[in-house]
Amino acid sequence: MRASKSSPLPGIALLALLAAYLFPVYLIALNSFKSFREIFESFLAFPQSFYIDNYVKAWSSTNFAKAITNNAVITGASVVGVILVTALAGYKLSRDRSRLSWSIYMLCTFPFLIPFYTYMIPLVQLSKTLHITNNPLGLSLIYMSTGSFAIFLFHAFVKSIPREIDESAYMDGCSELVFFFRIIFPLLKPAVSSVAILYALWTWNDFLLPFLVLTDKESATLTINIYKLFGKFGSDWDVITASLMLSSLPIVLLYIALQKYIISGIAAGAVKG
């Protein structure tokens, strides 16, 4: 007999699969609470006591307080900036049916297909010339230029907002920008949350671009500091596992708190895409 819909068996089998899937995460977490000796004896054993010294070391070795501030500034400024400039552009490009508008839309969205490496070298050179290296806000400006995908999403989303709304507002004699921020922007909320989530995830975790333009120790992000650990600590797994945990904690907590929005935001972003 086949298992019926109400049988818990397939669910339990999938939970077992999930446990195997998350096994690496579990082991990193486990070992982050073990002393170096304990780790050395066996990676698989349970910690004998709750050893939190590793976290104290991880805090300083990742320059955590400074790095997380940098992350927050870069991600915050980039996401706000991207949303602002791409919502404006996406809305107008969707409403304006002229040939010029179509050409601008094409120009703005084609980079979606261009790998970052294609223009990475001149971009890094340019950042040096403009003196925006080692500057979190300068990096945010660069991230704003990667708003193609956001324009694409806003452009598609605006089509679902009836044009009558625009026309009624024009009759009221409202200036276009005021009208956009007062009436249209609040209606874009679902698209705004998709864009915010996707770009926050990308910029928070991004590695190569920050690695190339934030060369100064004090402007480094969490990801950069984690990368540098390996050179510094080789295989001091106690500090390293704790650092991996500590640096991932903020984004994991955020994910757990906002999981419903994150998952529906990603699904919506993909379907629109």
Next chain:
Amino acid sequence: MNRILQRGGKQTASLLLFTAPFLIVFAVFFLYPLARGVVLSFTDWNGIQRNAVYNGLNNYVELFTDDPRFLHSLWITLVFTALTVIVSNFVSLVLAVLIESGSRFKNTLRTLFFLPYVFSLVVVGFTWKIMYIEIIPDIAKLSPALEFLNLDYIGNPQLALYAVIVMNIWFGIGYYLIIYLAGIQTIDSSVMEAASIDGATGWTRFRVIMVPLLMPSISICVFTSITSSLKIFDAIFVLTGGGPGYATESIALNIYYEAFGSANRFGYGMAKSVVLGVIVLIISYFQLKFFKSREVEA
């Protein structure tokens, strides 16, 4: 007539007003470096000297005829992409169907399978480095039956590429899973029921009905996985650095070492970047075209 022209002018002005903020950063930080890169790819520029010497197609000729390391990285990238795209889409699609069809813990499963995707690839790279060099050998020691697991995953050139691929698939599955789950929810359940009544069994139902109806989701996931695999950098950089030797060096790593390694051949590195860009464009174009022709109306 005059009024129409005036309205046209006003319309254009407002179009430019709304798009200017984006267009300015876009022009400065994307269009300009891209154009400059393409120009520099025809020079011998090394990043330091003021004047780059124009050398025509020399860079392009060299990378295809006299740079086995680059050609190897091209091959590695293609193998990496093919395996990642096939396995991660197959696994996440099957997983999505299993989770959706009568599992009680749908939300928990979806939430936790997605978890690795919120980690940075640097964290993921180190996690798997520890897995490969410490944890799996420890598991192998548990019993003689598991001894076969005790391998040099990262140090062995034959295995290293697969070690990287496994890690990358592990990282991405949750993302594709979410897209497939969203796609399955748009399928009318009466279609599936009708198929069951007509006697279609599990696998046939999956192959003949699910897959065609899910073509839009499959198209998105395949597209995303192809483009992200062709561009792979972070994960390999952290896990193997491209080694041992050049065994896991992707095009992106090859470009990175060319430009920022000891050689400092920026112009030559740019030529490679242009080739990578063209490859991604061509593959994306054919892939989108292929799937467009296979989508069905639900």
